Amino acid sequence: MATSTGSISTSAGPLDVANLVNQLVSVESKSRLTPLASKADSFNALISAYGKLGTALTTYQNALAELTAAKFSAQKAAVSNTGRSSDGKSGNDAVSADINSDASTKAQAQIIKSAGFASGHLFKAGDSVAIKVGEASPHFITLKADATINGLRDTINAARAGVTASVVRDDAGDHLVLESNTAGTANLLKVRANNSLSAISFDAQQSRPGAMTQTQAARDATSAAPGSYAISVEQLAQSHKLSSAGIAPGSTFDLGVLAIKAGSGSTTLIKPASNTLAGVRDAINAAAAGVNASIVSDGKQEHLVLTAKESGANNALRISGTGDFAVFSSDPSGNASTASVTPEKRFSQGAVNLSVGARTISLKPASATAGAAPGLADVARAINEAKAGVSATVQREGQGDKAVERLVLSASGSDPVSLRGSGDYAVLAASAMGQLQKPQDARLSIDGVAITATSNTIKDAISGVTLNLNKTTSATDKLTLAISNDSSGVGAAVNSFVNAFNTLAKAMAEMTRQAPAKVRGQAGEQGLLAGESMVRALTGELRNAVLASMPGNALGSLTAIGVGFKKDGTLDLDSARLAKAGERNFEAVAQLFAGKEGLVARTRSLLDKVLGEQGLLAGKTRGLQGSLKIVSDQQAAARARLANLRDSYTNQFNRLNVTLSKMQASQNYLTQQLARLRRP
Known part of the structure; x- marks a missing residue:
């Protein structure tokens, strides 16, 4: 050029x-x-x-x-004590309260979900959707190009239409999920769509086959009713806690089975990968059996300690052990029971060894009938006369020629109990872990109304209020919970x-x-x-x-x-x-x-x-x-x-x-x- x-x-x-x-x-x-x-x-x-x-x-x-x-x-909560606490000091720390801390009192946003779309499904360019949140003006969104469900999600989020879009996948396919960004019943969702997007329409007043459905309803926050409540705490909830008898370091568990049942849950069979006590502990913790296991040493021997994850009287632990695992057996009552024998059973030879914690007593029961061999009742009497902190009773089951008896041991303390017999007494083997803490419910009263709860966190006694029980009150305490607007x-x-x-x-x-100008003419x-x-x-x-x-x-x-x-x-x-x-x-x-x-x-x-x-x-x-x-x-x-x-x-x-x-x-x-x- x-x-x-x-x-x-x-x-x-x-x-x-x-x-x-x-x-x-x-x-x-x-x-x-x-x-x-x-x-x-x-x-x-x-x-x-x-x-x-x-x-x-x-x-x-x-x-x-x-x-x-x-x-x-x-709102705010204040606890006061106009009485005198059991330790002689005025206090209000037996109970604390949280206002609207329960999730059920919180405002909740509406969530809707589409039916499943096949992988790779395309929504067509030019098709549009209108999203309306509450009384706000609708947001109109038009696809500029063909889009997958992930592309549709990103387009909706980029439009800032008052909702958050996400995609979830299951056997039915990919689902578009829309959640209102603002909680409460004033922010209900309404979705209108056309052509390839028509399947993501939603209107709570109209039910259309194939349209989006509600998976979470909107909810407004609830508040507690202001007022004063008289509260007393008679008993705190506790988790069941057990301790085994002392086990020599290096002991192994090669034979038998261990089964754990917490409350009304299913029974869990424990299969340790290692046969040591640590292996038993680890297997219990890994089994999600509703209990936490730990090992405590007293300096000479080791003890397996089991604590129920849930508190309350209905969440007691039942542990059954056979073979080497029999040492961990425990009945919710805390008693140890022997195998059943016939009422006529007599013990001519051998002795009975009763262990309570680290103490072992050797007993040779004598018959109450002259010239006769001792029976099960004589064994029970011998144990009771030993005054070792264990009471023994004979429990009879069945009638007539089908009747059987068993020896039941009940410890007055928290030490584990075991019974081992030699000779004729060998059939009287029994053991029970020591009960460090019994399972129990919380008991309290609010304005004179008695309440029982499995936890020390009470969420449903007063609407909108969570009570936290810290200790029991005495007869001289006069606790008042005041709820007021903040x-x-x-x-x-x-x-x-x-x-x-x-x-x-x-x-x-x-x-x-x-x-105005500072100078005339400017x-x-x-x-x-x-x-x-x-x-x-x-x-x-x-x-x-x-x-x-x-x-x-x-x-x-x-x-x-x-x-x-x-x-x-x-x-x-x-x-x-x-x-x-x-x-x-x-x-x-x-x-x-x-x-x-x-x-x-x-x-x-x-x-x-x-x-x-x-x-x-x-x-x-x-x-x-x-x-x-x-x-x-x-x-x-x-x-x-x-x-x-x-x-x-x-x-x-x-x-x-x-x-x-x-x-x-x-x-x-x-x-x-x-x-x-x-x-x-």
């Missing part, structure tokens, strides 16, 4: 073509490009200013989202709103600022959005959302709780007035903010219209970007015209320079010729 001669200046003449052209083009450039550059700067500044406004509004919107009903339903929590919530609004109000005031200062009518209208709407009354509310509006505007457009809070309003009607204060027609709902609806993808702010920004594009195109066209003008000027001055150069040469020639004619 040949170079334009207009871009090349010549010095073959008296004229400085380049300088002349630059000066002329500079004048043209100022008249054509400078106004366009000024317009572009103005549009860019407005786009930036609207971006800052959007950020400020989003920050305010996020702050409002934190003002949930739970923020305005804070006005300090409400005050913090209202203060957070006032601060969030004032931050927004100050930002918008700066953006729309119009300050222009005053103003914010970038001072001339934007949309921003001024939005400021008014935000103020009206704060000032508006709430129909049916006993307090009427925020002015009744001490919230009002100052001259500069920011809010002020009269804390004393708020406290009095809370004392009069605690629930009404919460509804002013978190009710269906309260401040949060009103402002959220307004901000959705402003901040949404099709909102006023996005529309305004797109308009400014369109205007900026026009100016950018005009600048490009102007630069092209200036380039052509430069070429034209350069060509013209080049030709003139050549002409002047020729004229100068002719003048020089004539001058020389005339000079020759004058010579003599």
Whole structure:
């Protein structure tokens, strides 16, 4: 491509073509490009200013989202003791209480799930879905390209439609799951979809085959009823805890079977990978048998300690051991029983060894009948007369010729008990782990009503309150649990709103600022959005959302709780007035903010219209970007015209320079010729 001669200046003449052209083009450039550059700067500044406004509004919107009903339903619990505790000191530490700590009292978001889609299923480009959360405006989402279920999930999440989308997989295929980002019954989901997306439609009022179904219902937070409750604690819940007899270090367990049953659970057979006591412990812990196992050493021997994971009388441990594992046997009653024998059974030879903890006593029972061999009753008498902390009884089962008897041993202490016999007494083998802690329920009374619980954490005795039992009370204790509304929590919530609004109000005031000139004849200062009518209208709407009354509310509006505007457009809070309003009607204060027609709902609806993808702010920004594009195109066209003008000027001055150069040469020639004619 040949170079334009207009871009090349010549010095073959008296004229400085380049300088002349630059000066002329500079004048043209100022008249054509400078106004366009000024317009572009103005549009860019407005786009930036609207971006800052959007950020400020989003920050305010996020702050409002934190003002949930739970923020305005804070309660507190205080326990006092007007009596004298059993240790002679006034105390209230037998019971503590947590308000709304039970998961069942928390607000819960709605969750819906689609039917299963086959792997690789595609949703078609151009199909759309509308998601509506509560009373907010629906968000419309259109697929720009074919998408898998994972692509649909990502598109929904990117749209910020007030829900969180996820995908779960099971035998039925891939399921799309939508969860409302805001808990409570005021934020129910409604989904409308078309064409390939129609299967993810949902409407709780309509049942459609193949549509999404609800897997978790929305729930509002519940609060406890304020009041005073008299509480006494007669007994704390305990877990069953057992200890084996002493086992010599290095002992192995090669023969037999160990079975553990906790409460009403199923029986678990334990199969140690190692035959040591540590191997037995590890096998029990790995078996998920409802018990924790540990080893405790007394310096000479080791003891296997088993503790039920759940407390309560119904969660006692039953352990059956045979062979080498018989030492770990234990009945929930804590008794040890021998095998059954016939009532006529007599023991002519041998002896009985009774072990209680580390102590072993050798017994040779004598018959109560002269000349007769001792029977089972004589063995029981011998054990009782030994006064070893173990009582023995004979238990009879069956009738007539089917009757049998067994020896039952009951320890008065917590030491393990075992019975071993030699000779004829060998059939009387029995053992039981020591009971370090018996299983028992908690027993308490609330306002005279007796309550039994398997745990020391009581969640259902008082609605919305979790009681924690720490110790028993005495007859002289007079514990009172007082539940009251926490006005300090409400005050913090209202203060957070006032601060969030004032931050927004100050930002918008700066953006729309119009300050008069300090010097006559000069222009005053103003914010970038001072001339934007949309921003001024939005400021008014935000103020009206704060000032508006709430129909049916006993307090009427925020002015009744001490919230009002100052001259500069920011809010002020009269804390004393708020406290009095809370004392009069605690629930009404919460509804002013978190009710269906309260401040949060009103402002959220307004901000959705402003901040949404099709909102006023996005529309305004797109308009400014369109205007900026026009100016950018005009600048490009102007630069092209200036380039052509430069070429034209350069060509013209080049030709003139050549002409002047020729004229100068002719003048020089004539001058020389005339000079020759004058010579003599």
